[in-house]
Amino acid sequence: MARWGNWSYLLGTDDVGRDILSRLIHGARLSIAVGIISVTFSLFMGILLGLTAGYCKGMIDTTIMRIVDIMLAMPSLLLAIAIVAILGPSIINAALAISIVSLPHYVRLTRAATMAEMSRDYVTSSRVIGASPLRLMFICILPNCLAPLIVQATLGFSTAILDMAALGFLGLGAQPPTPEWGSMLADALQFVQRAWWVVTFPGLMILITVLAFNLMGDGLRDALDPKLKQ
Numbered sequence: 001m002a003r004w005g006n007w008s009y010l011l012g013t014d015d016v017g018r019d020i021l022s023r024l025i026h027g028a029r030l031s032i033a034v035g036i037i038s039v040t041f042s043l044f045m046g047i048l049l050g051l052t053a054g055y056c057k058g059m060i061d062t063t064i065m066r067i068v069d070i071m072l073a074m075p076s077l078l079l080a081i082a083i084v085a086i087l088g089p090s091i092i093n094a095a096l097a098i099s100i101v102s103l104p105h106y107v108r109l110t111r112a113a114t115m116a117e118m119s120r121d122y123v124t125s126s127r128v129i130g131a132s133p134l135r136l137m138f139i140c141i142l143p144n145c146l147a148p149l150i151v152q153a154t155l156g157f158s159t160a161i162l163d164m165a166a167l168g169f170l171g172l173g174a175q176p177p178t179p180e181w182g183s184m185l186a187d188a189l190q191f192v193q194r195a196w197w198v199v200t201f202p203g204l205m206i207l208i209t210v211l212a213f214n215l216m217g218d219g220l221r222d223a224l225d226p227k228l229k230q
Helices: 021-058 056-073 074-086 091-118 121-126 133-169 183-192 197-225
Strands: none
Touching: 021 056, 021 091, 021 197, 056 074, 056 091, 074 091, 074 121, 074 133, 091 133, 121 133, 133 183, 133 197, 183 197
């Protein structure tokens, strides 16, 4: 039976007597790990596809961008649910689904930045002296495209945590007894009127974490954008 906090259980216990504070701390590790893995994978693949599309243009660019447009036409959460439903509910499959649905944003951002840099004099000079396409893409162009990508990746952490909580709430993320904030909310719904703390604290953890990453993303945007410095 859920009990309110005392010196032994500061945030109370859930319906089977488990310490909520300990489960929240353990769930933070899972949520942040999923955010790091999904954002890293989608950022890496987005850079590869965006650089290729922006540099090569033509049929390659058209093919990549039409696939991206199709993915953007579908609601991201519904697409993630469909992917997890096909692969099977687990925290690894949920992280993979979140990575896939986040991929189009990095592809479009990298492609736009690459096409803007392609007209710069330093790219033309590098091409004239015989730089290979790979050197042009990864040594010359990519470093000058990283600032908006870093900001987008930071904001992507909050989106990944929200999507992971939504999948866990629907039973498609971490499976019991693994503590995860979304699944903790789902398990506590039936006790919301009798034990408010069981629902309140997991929701507050999601709110505070997402807000923190959003504020960090805004700070990085202000620090990396030279126009805002003026």
